[in-house]
Amino acid sequence: MRSLKLLFVSTSVGALGSGLGGGVELTLRNLAIALHQRGHSVTVVAPDGSKLESFSLVEIVGNLQTTAQSQGREAPITMPSNPVIGNLWSYVRQVQSCYDLILNFAYDWLPFYLTPFFTTPIAHLVSMGSLSDAMDQAILDVADSFPNTIAVHSHAQAQTFEMGFTYFNLQNGLDLSQYQFCLEAGDFLAWVGRIAPEKGLEDAVQAAAQTGLPLKIFGVIQDAAYWQQIQTDYPQAAMEWMGFLSTQELQKALGPAQALLMTPKWVEAFGNVAIEALACGVPVIAYRRGGPAEIIQSGYSGWLVEPDSVEELVQAIHKIPQISRTICHREAEMHYSLAALGDRAEAWFKLILQNEAID
Incomplete structure (x- = not known):
């Protein structure tokens, strides 16, 4: 051309x-x-x-x-x-x-x-x-x-x-040169996105709490009242807001996550954070709704679960060890x-x- x-x-x-x-x-x-x-x-x-x-x-x-x-x-x-x-x-x-x-x-x-x-x-x-x-x-x-x-x-x-x-x-x-593959998983889950009601952060907080794993939250707080309500509703949850990070900072912090949780309450057009996670070798657990359902191959690069089901999120978190982090990274290289x-x-x-x- x-x-x-x-x-x-x-x-x-x-x-x-x-x-x-x-x-x-x-x-x-x-x-x-x-x-x-x-x-x-x-x-x-x-x-x-x-x-x-x-x-x-x-x-x-x-x-x-x-x-x-x-x-x-x-x-x-x-x-x-x-x-x-x-x-x-x-x-x-x-x-x-x-x-x-x-x-x-x-x-x-x-x-x-x-x-x-x-x-x-x-x-x-x-x-x-x-x-x-x-x-x-x-x-x-x-x-x-x-x-x-x-x-x-x-x-x-x-x-x-x-x-x-x-x-x-x-x-x-993605510019895959900006993302480092992380073979070894840490002891936490991740959630990335704008902190606003349509992103469904409260479901990820509940699921993480039920598994006993800490949840690290990355993204700009777009709706302060919504974020405050989550903190009020789940005071005992082991969650930590990490702020809005640059790509370089985010991939370093996201790479060791056991999995990325995607819990949108609306139809996501695509889900850039899904391919960012895959590029780092992080499996993705997402609602079978919108763009993420076309990115994630359930049982291969992560798990797709029934939309709005915290119970299925918890079940999928327990199955994370079945997913190869190397395959996740390869998916990003092949398609994105x-x-x-x-x-x-x-x-x-x-x-x-x-x-x-x-x-």
Whole structure:
């Protein structure tokens, strides 16, 4: 594929490196690396205060957008005063002619609405499942008018949208050189993610407590009241919040875990933390719900259990010794490397640009 000039437009709910953007932050970084390695030029536009080494970064000031998962299905489209989402896309409109393709990472109505008004094609990487009627309609409208421009991370994520549309399953990938394989397991369990109700941390706390294993919790506290409630409800639980760590710090702390617990109460689009754990050799125990169910091979790289069943989580924890940590690491290398991600991304971009040429 010829070398492309790509403009990445980051999520508007937080600065890159803050953790507020969840898995989108890691996805953007890894996709930028994968495409740079293939000779493509990548420039990133993101909210003020963002951090992204080794890439051209344009920081835009403005007030952050409210996360979609904190609103209801019928919530109206809103923006704060001096919205960073509007400022981001105002800048992108001004410079669009300098790029071959724009890649939108924001799960927000505005970029989808603006797509027909741009002359440079816009690709949309949808980071979550169906959360609002307005977003569902915006995604469908773009999919109908601009074929192949919508990508998702898993089939399970795409199936949450009741209205059918054609999509590209990009999945995800990691810079595996950033993760060290840890053959020997320690004496604790791990949980990684934004600390917010839809992530179901309380189930992991209960399961760990029943097995007598300490639980180390990694991630930004997005909902302080929720975190406080967990501490109040389970005062005797052996849990420790480790904070939001950089990739380098996280892989060192996560590597010795006996297993990673994934307990989402919603449909996870993919589950970057699952492949981060596998890269370190850590088995994953996850609810059979959403993206993790397409990553984990039950009985091989971890265990999939009935959603919302703490009892099954406990049973799976007792079966951790049956899982080979070497096989877990090999799964990450085979399916979720940057090379694999780059292959899929280029295939997606070719579809979009071919349609553009035909039009």
